[in-house]
Amino acid sequence: MKAIVVFITFLLSLFTTNFLQAQTINWENLKSDEKHILNINVGWEYSFVYGLSYGYHLKTEIPIILEGSFSFASGEVIFDDFKTKIGGQINFYQIDNFRFNAGIHGIYRRYGNPLVTLQNFGADASIIIGYYKPKWFVAGEFGYDQAIVTHFKHTNIYKEVYPDVKNGWFEPTTGGNVNFGIQGGYSFKQSDLTLRAGKVMTQDFQTTPLIPFYVQLGYSYKLD
Numbered sequence: 001m002k003a004i005v006v007f008i009t010f011l012l013s014l015f016t017t018n019f020l021q022a023q024t025i026n027w028e029n030l031k032s033d034e035k036h037i038l039n040i041n042v043g044w045e046y047s048f049v050y051g052l053s054y055g056y057h058l059k060t061e062i063p064i065i066l067e068g069s070f071s072f073a074s075g076e077v078i079f080d081d082f083k084t085k086i087g088g089q090i091n092f093y094q095i096d097n098f099r100f101n102a103g104i105h106g107i108y109r110r111y112g113n114p115l116v117t118l119q120n121f122g123a124d125a126s127i128i129i130g131y132y133k134p135k136w137f138v139a140g141e142f143g144y145d146q147a148i149v150t151h152f153k154h155t156n157i158y159k160e161v162y163p164d165v166k167n168g169w170f171e172p173t174t175g176g177n178v179n180f181g182i183q184g185g186y187s188f189k190q191s192d193l194t195l196r197a198g199k200v201m202t203q204d205f206q207t208t209p210l211i212p213f214y215v216q217l218g219y220s221y222k223l224d
Contacts, residue, residue: 022053022067022069022085022087022089022103022105022126023037023039023053023055023065023067023069023089023218023220024183024185024192024194024196024216024218024220025037025055025065025089025101025192025220026132026134026136026137026185026187026192026194027063027091027099027101027132027137028097028099028132028133028134028137029132029134029135029137029187029192030057030063030222031222032059033224034057034190034222034223034224035056035057035223035224036054036055036056036057036222036223036224037054037055037056037057037065037067037220037221037222037223038053038054038220038221038222038223039051039052039053039054039055039069039218039219039220039221040052040218040219041053041071041194041216041217041218041219042216042217042218043196043214043215043216043217044211044213044214044215044216045200045211045214046073046209046211047073047074047081048073048074049071049072049073049074050071050072050074051069051070051071051072051216051218052069052070052071053067053068053069053070054067054068054069055067055089062090062091062092063090063091064088064089064090064091065088065089065090066087066088067085067086067087067088067089067105068084068085068086069083069084069085069086070082070083070084070085071083080110080112081110081111081112082109082110083107083108083109083110084107084108084109085105085106085107085108085124086105086106087103087104087105087106088103088104088105089101089102089103090102090103097131097132097133098129098130098131098132099129099130099131099132099139100127100128100129101127101128101129101130101139102125102126102127102128103124103125103126103128104123104124104125104126105123105124105125106121106122106123107120107121107122107123107124107145108120108121109122114155114157115154115155115157115158116152116153116154116155116158117152117153117155118150118151118152118153119150119151119153120147120148120149120150120151121148121149121150122145122146122147122148123145123146123148124143124144124145124146125143125144126141126142126143126144127141127142127143128140128141128142128183130183134187135186135187135188136184136185136186136187137184137185137187138182138183138184139182139183139184140180140181140182140183141179141180141181141182141183141196141198142178142179142180143178143179143180144176144177144178144179144203145176145177145178145179146176147176148171149169149170149171150169150170150171151167151168151169151170152166152167152168152170153167154167176202176203177200177201177202177203177209178200178201178202178203178205179198179199179200179201179214180198180199181196181197181198181199181214182196182197182198183195183196183197190221190222190223191219191220191221191222192218192219192220192222193217193218193219194216194217194218194219194220195215195216195217195218196214196215196216196218197213197214197215197216198213198214199212199213199214200212200213200214
């Protein structure tokens with residue numbers, strides 16, 4: 001019985017550790033007439049993850065990109081575990097080639113296993129500070145991911161051990177995680193090749209998930 005509780009806690013940790021988030025952008029290479037940004041990416045966080053995203057470049061004095069994304073984990077059932085995000089990024093300050101960027105997104109994600117299916121609404125925020133050139137860039141990133149409310153649907157296997165368990169929405173069910181790392185890329189014509197890597201910790205900066213790191217390789221194509 002105690003082992004099942006530990007296992008559920010472990011699964012919740014995996015469920016909230018999900019940092020392949022916003023598009024990685026070379027702001028210095030982004031032209032004013034390039035409105036659409038298409039991105040595909042692969043990476044490792046709690047498992048091997050595939051992602052797709054779309055960004056719309058607004059015609060504003062301060063560069064802003066509205067974006068949505070969909071990512072899913074590899075496995076026998078491809079879309080059993082997935083995450084969707086919608087939000088945006090802003091390049092809010094610049095000193096020569098140094099740029100200061102921020103992003104915020106709303107999140108909906110689903111995770112299923114033999115004991116419970118979890119559906120979650122949350123949010124994340126990030127700060128990215130880097131050095132950007134038309135052909136390349138390198139930056140440091142810091143992000144925070146918060147699970148706000150989670151729906152539990154327990155399976156019969158779990159109910160055999162805990163028959164009084166309740167299904168439904170619970171808040172708050174899990175804390176937040178922070179990530180910090182680096183990102184960089186190479187740009188050519190209308191394309192960007194990007195790489196992100198970093199470490200994940202819980203919000204108290206004292207514990208880490210079972211897999212305490214993330215890495216992502218991405219490709220973006222920009223259209224007028």
